Amino acid sequence: MGRSPCCEKVGLKKGPWTPEEDQKLLTYIEEHGHGSWRALPANAGLQRCGKSCRLRWTNYLRPDIKRGKFSxxxxxxxxxxxxxxxxxxxxxxxxxxxxxxxxxxxxxxxxxxxxxxxxxxxxxxxxxxxHEGLGSxxxxxxxxxxxxxxxxxxxxxxxxxxxxxxxxxxxxxxxxxxxxxxxxxxxxxxxxxxxxxxxxxxxxxxxxxxxxxxxxxxxxxxxxxxxxxxxxxxxxxxxxxxxxxxxxxxxxxxxxxxxxxxxxxxxxxxxxxxxxxxxxxxxxxxxxxxxxxxxxxxxxxxxxxxxxxxxxxxxxxxxxxxxxxxxxxxxxxxxxxxxxxxxxxxxxxxxxxxxxxxxxxxxxxxxxxxxxxxxxxxxxxxx
DNA sequence: AATGTTGCCAACCGCGTGCGA
DNA sequence: GTCGCACGCGGTTGGCAACAT
Known part of the structure; x- marks a missing residue:
């Protein structure tokens, strides 16, 4: 079964996140948890699709993320x-x-x-x-x-x-x-x-x-x-x-x-x-x-x-x-x-x-x- | 200094899977 | 068993910064 792109709706923002958007998302999740990602953007006042919010959270905003050089x-x-x-x-x-x-x-x-x-x-x-071509x-x-x-x-x-x-x-x-x-x-x-x-x-x-x-x-x-x-x-x-x-x-x-x-x-x-x-x-x-x-x-x-x-x-x-x-x-x-x-x-x-x-x-x-x-x-x- | 190239990484896209109706 | 929603995952890309010419 196919799926329509999550950001198909007109007016949803794409691309890099602004500090303001980050703050909104962070504040919302800290207060309410993420719950349903699909419902989150509207509740948090963000012009993003739920998927974009989820990615931003899991890849960047989550507090337990260690960033920087790999040891x-x-x-x-x-x-x-x-x-x-x-x-x-x-x-x-x-x-x-x-x-x-x-x-x-x-x-x-x-x-x-x-x-x-x-x-x-x-x-x-x-x-x-x-070693790649060796016989069997x-x-x-x-x-x-x-x-x-x-x-x-x-x-x-x-x-x-x-x-x-x-x-x-x-x-x-x-x-x-x-x-x-x-x-x-x-x-x-x-x-x-x-x-x-x-x-x-x-x-x-x-x-x-x-x-x-x-x-x-x-x-x-x-x-x-x-x-x-x-x-x-x-x-x-x-x-x-x-x-x-x-x-x-x-x-x-x-x-x-x-x-x-x-x-x-x-x-x-x-x-x-x-x-x-x-x-x-x-x-x-x-x-x-x-x-x-x-x-x-x-x-x-x-x-x-x-x-x-x-x-x-x-x-x-x-x-x-x-x-x-x-x-x-x-x-x-x-x-x-x-x-x-x-x-x-x-x-x-x-x-x-x-x-x-x-x-x-x-x-x-x-x-x-x-x-x-x-x-x-x-x-x-x-x- | 201007322009081109390369490297890096955040974010996107689309498919797969789990699950409830 | 089928359908559709929601989410997770891996591949890919766009744009910025650093570097080279």
């Missing part, structure tokens, strides 16, 4: 979810509670898509472009099929969860994934053994993280409590390759080539997605360990002789499940309260001498990635 965590979450859900912006938006689907969609189209393309990754398939009889094809299968499974689960989230917001259910996660993560003796499935978006994440950071966490957390950088160099022991991965990173196994010590505190991700220090020297994947080194150095987990101290506690934390990590990533305060404790639970790092929200964010980011990446597919219901 690294948010970017990562969007990429992860896009890999699983595709262009289902509203579903993605449920995991970034303060962002609107429209904003996420715009950000994807104007920033993230381009950056992934630049990195040689197809933003639609989330696969490296040079290969082991790779089997992996791809598994990935697809897992993606479907994960996608369905996320959808259900998004629904649950919505219901939760409406007070329909008490289920709250974040609370659930926090409950678990705040109990030091409770180590949940349920392993989440390997993530089909892992390759993209690795490329993303490789573009501006570290490589060695998985092996470190599993096998050692301390590692030694001898004379400022280290052989990276990257072992992050997932069983289902379609992407190889041979370059990250190269010897660590550190930036000058005086620049350590100034390594930041640069425009290209790689790392850059304050001398504008760029460090690529090969040098990705530099960031890890820098972060640990700054946070006090590398000692005078360049020995890296890895907290034992790292190996004991297992996230309850993937979505908790995502929700977690989207909640800045919770994140600081919980993951900050996570990395410093062995007395390493702590508040960090580096200070600053950026570092704290990065620490949390890598902790969550660490947990995401270091999961075995054996616990997955898919296999």
């Amino acid at each position: 690294l965590q948010e970017e990562q979450t969007i990429i992860q979810l896009h890999a699983l859900l595709g262009n289902r912006w509203s579903a993605i938006a449920t995991h970034l509670p303060k962002r609107t689907d429209n904003e996420i969609k715009n950000y994807w189209n104007t920033h993230l898509k381009k950056r992934l393309t630049k990195m040689g990754i197809d933003p639609m398939t989330h696969k490296p472009k040079h 009889g290969s082991g790779l094809a089997r992996d791809t099929a598994n990935i697809s299968h897992m993606a479907q499974w994960e996608s369905a689960r996320l959808e259900a969860e998004a629904r649950l989230g919505k219901e939760s917001k409406l007070g329909i259910t008490n289920a709250n994934p974040l609370q659930h996660h926090l409950m678990i993560s705040s109990s030091p003796n409770l180590h949940v053994s349920k392993a989440p499935p390997a993530l089909p978006c892992l390759d993209v994440l690795k490329a993303w993280q490789g573009a501006w950071s570290l490589t060695t966490k998985s092996t470190i957390r599993d096998n050692v409590n301390s590692m030694v950088f001898s004379g400022g160099s280290m052989t990276a022991v990257d072992d992050l390759e997932s069983p289902t991965s379609t992407l190889n990173f041979p370059h990250v196994n190269n010897a660590f080539n550190p930036p000058p010590m005086q620049n350590i505190n100034n390594i930041v991700p640069c425009e290209s997605g790689l790392l850059q220090d304050n001398d504008n020297v760029t460090y690529g994947y090969t040098d990705a360990s530099a960031a890890w080194f820098a972060h640990n150095y700054r946070s006090g987990s590398i000692d005078e002789e360049d020995n890296v101290i890895v907290p034992t506690g790292l190996s004991s934390m297992i996230m309850e499940d993937f979505t908790d990590v995502l929700v977690y990533n989207s909640e800045d305060h919770q994140q600081n309260a919980s993951l900050g404790g996570h990395i410093s639970e062995n007395g390493v790092g702590g508040n960090g001498s580096c200070g600053g929200d950026g570092f704290e964010e990065n620490r949390s980011y890598w902790n969550s990635l660490l947990d995401l990446v270091d999961t075995s597919p054996s616990g997955s219901p898919v296999f």
Whole structure:
């Protein structure tokens, strides 16, 4: 059944909203709630259609909207979810509670898509472009099929969860994934053994993280409590390759080539997605360990002789499940309260001498990635 | 300084879905 | 089961600002 355009009526205004219109809408909704959107414009004295009012409210005027630059965590979450859900912006938006689907969609189209393309990754398939024409009889094809299968499974689960989230917001259910996660993560003796499935978006994440950071966490957390950088160099022991991965990173196994010590505190991700220090020297994947080194150095987990101290506690934390990590990533305060404790639970790092929200964010980011990446597919219901 | 180009984002459009009559 | 209303969603566009020539 067709539908006539909602703004067909003559005299209804279109285009940008004026501050006066915003104020009218805001005041009306604050006093009466939106009720029926169709009836709202007349009641509020606006020459707009109900749909236009709804959009203005949900995308701009709503008080719980966070505006401005997307954080690294948010970017990562969007990429992860896009890999699983595709262009289902509203579903993605449920995991970034303060962002609107429209904003996420715009950000994807104007920033993230381009950056992934630049990195040689197809933003639609989330696969490296040079892998696209491979034959179907290969082991790779089997992996791809598994990935697809897992993606479907994960996608369905996320959808259900998004629904649950919505219901939760409406007070329909008490289920709250974040609370659930926090409950678990705040109990030091409770180590949940349920392993989440390997993530089909892992390759993209690795490329993303490789573009501006570290490589060695998985092996470190599993096998050692301390590692030694001898004379400022280290052989990276990257072992992050997932069983289902379609992407190889041979370059990250190269010897660590550190930036000058005086620049350590100034390594930041640069425009290209790689790392850059304050001398504008760029460090690529090969040098990705530099960031890890820098972060640990700054946070006090590398000692005078360049020995890296890895907290034992790292190996004991297992996230309850993937979505908790995502929700977690989207909640800045919770994140600081919980993951900050996570990395410093062995007395390493702590508040960090580096200070600053950026570092704290990065620490949390890598902790969550660490947990995401270091999961075995054996616990997955898919296999 | 003037003009053209590009990037960004708010807003619009039209289809799909849920739900009550 | 069908119809029609209301709303939600994803794709697209118009217009402004920033940047390049």
